[in-house]
Structure formats: structure tokens, C-alpha cells
Amino acid sequence: MEIRKIRLNNVGRFTDLEVAFAPTEKHASKVTVFVGNNGAGKTTILKSLATALSWFVARVRTDKGRGSPIPTEAINNSANTAAIFILISDAAHSNRSDYYWTLSQSRQGRAASAVSELANATELAGNYRYHWALVDENISLPLVAFYPVERSVLQIPLNIKKSNKKVDQLAGYESALGGGVNFASFFEWFRDREDSENEAGIPLNVLTHLKSTFESDKKFVNELNRVQNASRDKQLSAVRSAVAFFMPGFNNLRVQRSPNLHMAIDKNGETLNVAQLSQGEKSLMALVGDIARRLSIMNPALENPLHGNGVVLIDEVDLHLHPKWQRSLIQQLTATFPNCQFILTTHSPLVISDTKDVLCYVLDDGELEERNGLYGLDANQVLLSVMDTDARNSEVQDRLDRLLDLLQDKNLKEAKALFEELSADLPPDHIELTKAALLIRKLELRSA
Ligand SMILES: Nc1ncnc2c1ncn2[C@@H]1O[C@H](COP(=O)(O)OP(=O)(O)O)[C@@H](O)[C@H]1O
Ligand SMILES: [Mg+2]
Numbered sequence: 001m002e003i004r005k006i007r008l009n010n011v012g013r014f015t016d017l018e019v020a021f022a023p024t025e026k027h028a029s030k031v032t033v034f035v036g037n038n039g040a041g042k043t044t045i046l047k048s049l050a051t052a053l054s055w056f057v058a059r060v061r062t063d064k065g066r067g068s069p070i071p072t073e074a075i076n077n078s079a080n081t082a083a084i085f086i087l088i089s090d091a092a093h094s095n096r097s098d099y100y101w102t103l104s105q106s107r108q109g110r111a112a113s114a115v116s117e118l119a120n121a122t123e124l125a126g127n128y129r130y131h132w133a134l135v136d137e138n139i140s141l142p143l144v145a146f147y148p149v150e151r152s153v154l155q156i157p158l159n160i161k162k163s164n165k166k167v168d169q170l171a172g173y174e175s176a177l178g179g180g181v182n183f184a185s186f187f188e189w190f191r192d193r194e195d196s197e198n199e200a201g202i203p204l205n206v207l208t209h210l211k212s213t214f215e216s217d218k219k220f221v222n223e224l225n226r227v228q229n230a231s232r233d234k235q236l237s238a239v240r241s242a243v244a245f246f247m248p249g250f251n252n253l254r255v256q257r258s259p260n261l262h263m264a265i266d267k268n269g270e271t272l273n274v275a276q277l278s279q280g281e282k283s284l285m286a287l288v289g290d291i292a293r294r295l296s297i298m299n300p301a302l303e304n305p306l307h308g309n310g311v312v313l314i315d316e317v318d319l320h321l322h323p324k325w326q327r328s329l330i331q332q333l334t335a336t337f338p339n340c341q342f343i344l345t346t347h348s349p350l351v352i353s354d355t356k357d358v359l360c361y362v363l364d365d366g367e368l369e370e371r372n373g374l375y376g377l378d379a380n381q382v383l384l385s386v387m388d389t390d391a392r393n394s395e396v397q398d399r400l401d402r403l404l405d406l407l408q409d410k411n412l413k414e415a416k417a418l419f420e421e422l423s424a425d426l427p428p429d430h431i432e433l434t435k436a437a438l439l440i441r442k443l444e445l446r447s448a
Contacts, residue, residue: 001142002030002341003049003311004098005087009114010079011070012044013366019045021343022359026372029357030341031330036363042345043149044074045363046313049343050146050177052086052103053311055118057144057173059125067121068177070105080110090142093127132169138301141169143294143310143340145176147287149319161188162195172298186289187263189297191255193236201231235296238305242292242336243285246325250285280320287314291337309339318348326350330358349382396425400432407439412447415440 003021008014021032034042051068058065075082083104091097099120106112132139167189174185198204207228214220244251249268256264263274265285277285292306299308312333318326327350333342334355346352352360356375361368374382399422406415419436426433 001088001090001092001144001309001311003053003086003343004089006045006049006052007085008045008048009081009083009085010076011048011082011084012074012076013039013041014044015076015079017041017045017366017368019361019368020359021341022357023341024359027357027359029334029355029359030339031334031355031357032341032343032359032361033330033352034343034345034361034363035347035352036345040363041366042363043315046146046148046315046343046345047074047178048084049086049311049313052084052101053144054177055101055103055121056088056125057177059122060128060141060173061170063122063126063129065125067103070103072105072107075105075107079113081106081113083114088124090124092142093131099124136301139169140299140302140308141172143172143176143291143298143308143312145291145294145310146178146313147290147315148178149315151283151287151319162191167192167297169298169300172294176294183286186286186293187255189293190236190239190253190263191261193233194255197231197233197236200233201228234303235293235305238296239289239292242288242306245336246284246288246332247281250281253285253289280322280325283320284325288336291340295337295340306337307339311341311343312337313343315345316347317344318346318351321348323348323350327354330355349380353378353382396422400436403436407436407443410443412440412443415443 002023005018005020007016007018009016011017022029034045036042048070051070054067055065056067058067070082070084081104083102085100085102087098087100089097090099101119101121102114102117104112104114104116128139128141132141161184201207202210202224207224211221211224240251240253243253243265250265252264252266253274254264256262264271265274265277266272267277274282274285291312295308295310296305298310299305302308317329321329326348329351330342330344331354333340344351352358352374354375358374360371360374362371363369399418403415403418403422406418415436419433419440422433422436
């Protein structure tokens with residue numbers, strides 16, 4: 001499933017906005033990124049997508065299912081009716097591939113100027129439902145997930161409940177559209193899968209003991225390894241490998257039973273309780289773990305469930321992330337989840353300068369502009385050209401500019417005074433000051 005296009009009429013600050021999403025003819029990747037100032041409308045676009053898609057999700061469950069309405073506060077203040085039009089392409093279980101629907105909402109007691117038309121959502125969802133019921137109970141469902149900014153409030157449960165819930169593919173949609181990342185259900189799921197993994201194989205502590213006791217018997221150890229790999233839970237392995245790929249140095253995510261039940265992970269050889277990780281580490285692990293878990297649940301027949309398809313919306317994708325992680329984020333997302341379409345917003349120049357073929361939009365005051373050729377720009381250039389922000393504190397920049405002007409005018413006396421002032425304020429190895437020092441030296445030599 002891929003989103004081709006959305007159109008917003010009187011939603012939030014937009015009176016009429018149409019947006020196309022990658023892949024497009026010019027952008028082969030499956031990644032669209034929105035950048036823009038606060039209040040530009042980025043979140044409005046993601047929320048509208050989530051709202052429109054919620055009707056598809058509800059109708060995979062049952063054909064009369066109801067998704068989320070457009071909230072009244074999202075209706076543009078100068079209008080009485082808001083409408084979201086969405087165009088989806090999905091050829092999974094039918095010859096047809098284009099589906100579109102419109103969701104509308106009017107203020108109470110006001111005449112509606114648009115009506116909802118959801119027949120295509122019902123039909124598309126129906127394709128999956130019928131195929132599931134009649135043809136293939138191991139059908140893959142398309143992931144649809146929205147990670148809002150509030151996802152950062154991560155609650156780590158003190159006890160990990162045993163859920164014993166029967167999990168079918170639909171569980172992959174549970175609170176996927178705005179609930180945020182829920183560590184509690186992640187841990188519950190992880191514990192259940194690990195329990196059944198342990199039941200199916202030899203318990204890890206027994207294995208470790210056997211392997212060290214019979215270390216010299218290579219044949220026996222190989223056989224133990226084979227049994228261990230064969231009993232590995234495919235879904236857990238997928239989640240573990242996704243987390244390990246995004247967070248080098250971290251591995252062996254697991255539930256530890258003593259002294260008390262908790263989630264543990266090894267960081268560069270040291271075992272840590274997940275609760276002890278930094279906010280950035282927790283956020284990334286929760287985000288990646290959640291996408292991987294949902295894909296695993298929704299693609300029971302795939303050899304690698306991370307290759308399942310779907311749509312993932314992430315608001316402020318750089319939230320809490322170290323610059324090093326921001327830079328590689330898109331590449332890692334697309335490498336780990338190659339069949340997912342990503343629609344992201346960001347404030348970080350690092351996120352967008354490192355990936356080719358990404359469709360990047362700048363939102364400015366409700367106006368949308370496509371920006372190309374950002375690949376390989378350094379972070380300063382992106383700040384200047386896309387985010388309309390000076391790379392430096394503007395007061396410092398003004399003084400540096402004045403210093404250059406003085407040097408060009410060969411006004412050595414004033415230049416040196418300003419240079420002294422700036423040297424007191426800036427670090428000794430400041431690149432512009434070093435350049436200025438050279439110019440001053442040159443002028444001095446010339447005038448001597
Ligand atoms: N119902 C509305 N009518 C008009 N403008 C609105 C409405 N709701 C929100 N806005 C405007 O949209 C802005 C919020 O947009 P949002 O999508 O959250 O921006 P971003 O995520 O880019 O920071 C607000 O600052 C406000 O100016
Ligand atoms: Mg926002």
C-alpha cells in the first residue's frame with residue numbers, strides 16, 4: 001500500500017493544499033520529508049493522513065467499521081466544513097490499484113459543503129478481509145502507523161504482565177494511529193514470544209551451561225547451536241535484528257527474570273536495564289522496536305517480516321536523537337524496512353542532507369515548495385537554504401561581516417580592535433577568526 005496524494009480543504013491552516021508523496025517519477029525512494037517552522041502545518045498533514053487511513057484500518061476489522069472523524073478544532077477557523085481527500089495505490093488482492101476516499105466534517109448546525117465518500121475505503125479493506133477469510137489465513141496486512149510527537153513520553157512498566165492474548169495480524173493496528181509508542185505492550189508481547197521461544201527450545205541458561213561444559217566436543221556444540229537457531233522465534237529475531245542495526249553496540253534485547261522481571265539489553269558488553277538507557281536511546285529503541293513488532297505481527301508468512309509493506313508516519317523524526325543518529329536515520333529506516341513508505345517531518349538539517357531520491361518539501365506559512373538537490377549539502381547550507389536559519393548566531397555573523405568589510409577597506413586599526421573584541425567572545429580556533437588573523441597579518445606586512 002502506498003499513499004499517492006492527499007488534499008486538504010479547510011483543514012487546520014490550509015484552505016486548499018494538495019501534496020504528492022514519494023515514490024514519484026523524480027523521486028525513486030519511498031521517503032517524503034516535510035521541513036518548516038513551527039506552526040507551518042507539518043503536523044496537520046500527518047494527522048490528516050492518519051485520520052483518513054483510520055477508516056481503512058477500521059474496515060479491515062469489519063465492513064461497517066468507523067475510523068476517526070476530523071476533530072472540530074481542525075476545521076479552518078474561516079470555514080464551516082473541512083475535508084480530507086486521499087489517493088492510495090494498492091494492488092495486493094485485486095486488479096484495481098487506485099482507491100480514493102473523502103472524509104469531511106462540518107460545524108454543528110452548519111450546512112455541509114462537502115460530504116464523506118468512503119466506499120473505496122470499504123472496498124480496499126474488503127479485499128483484504130475476504131482474502132483473509134476465504135483464501136489465506138496467513139495473509140500479510142499493510143502496516144499503517146503514526147508516531148506523533150507525544151510518543152516521547154515513554155512509560156516503562158514495572159511489571160511485565162503476561163497477556164496470553166491471542167494475537168492475529170489485526171493486533172498490528174492496535175493503537176497504531178496516534179497512541180504513540182507503548183513500551184508496556186511492547187514488553188508484554190516480547191515476554192509472551194520469549195516464553196514460547198523458550199518452551200520450543202532448550203532454555204538459554206541450560207544451553208550456555210552445556211556449551212561451556214562440553215566445549216571441546218565441537219560436534220556436540222554445533223548441534224546445540226543448530227537446535228538453538230532452529231527454535232529462534234522469527235518475530236523476535238526480526239525485532240532484535242532491527243534494534244541491533246539501528247543501534248550499533250547494543251544487542252541481545254531480552255526479558256530478564258531475576259532479581260525482578262525487567263527488559264535488559266547489552267550495551268558494549270555491559271548489561272543494562274532498559275529503564276537505564278538515555279532518553280535518545282529509549283526513543284530510538286521504542287520507535288524501531290515498535291515498527292518491527294507490528295510488521296512481525298502483520299506478516300506471519302514472510303521469511304523476513306521486516307520486508308512487510310505499509311505506511312509509517314513519524315512527526316519530528318529527529319526528536320531526542322544524537323546528531324550522529326539523525327544523519328543515518330533515513331538510510332537505516334529504508335534499509336531495515338525496505339517496503340514501507342515513510343512520511344516524516346523534521347527540524348534537523350542532518351536528517352535530510354544524507355539521502356538521495358528523498359522527496360523534500362519546505363512548508364512556509366502554509367505554502368508548500370518542493371526542494372531538490374539537498375543530498376550531500378552540509379548541515380549549514382541546509383539550515384540556510386531550506387530552513388531559513390542562520391548557521392551562526394546572527395549577532396556574531398554581523399560582527400564577522402563587519403570585520404571582513406573593514407579588512408577589505410584596509411582599515412587596519414578598526415579591524416584589529418574588532419578582532420580583539422571577537423577573539424574575547426569566540427573560541428580560539430574559530431575558523432572565520434583564523435582567516436581574519438591571516439588577512440590582518442597580510443595587511444600589516446604590506447603596510448610595513
Ligand atoms: N482550525 C484552524 N484554523 C486556522 N488555523 C489553524 C487551525 N488549527 C491550527 N491552525 C494553525 O496551524 C498551526 C499548527 O500547525 P501544525 O501542523 O501543528 O504546525 P507544525 O507541525 O508545522 O508546527 C497553528 O500554529 C495555527 O496557526
Ligand atoms: Mg508539529
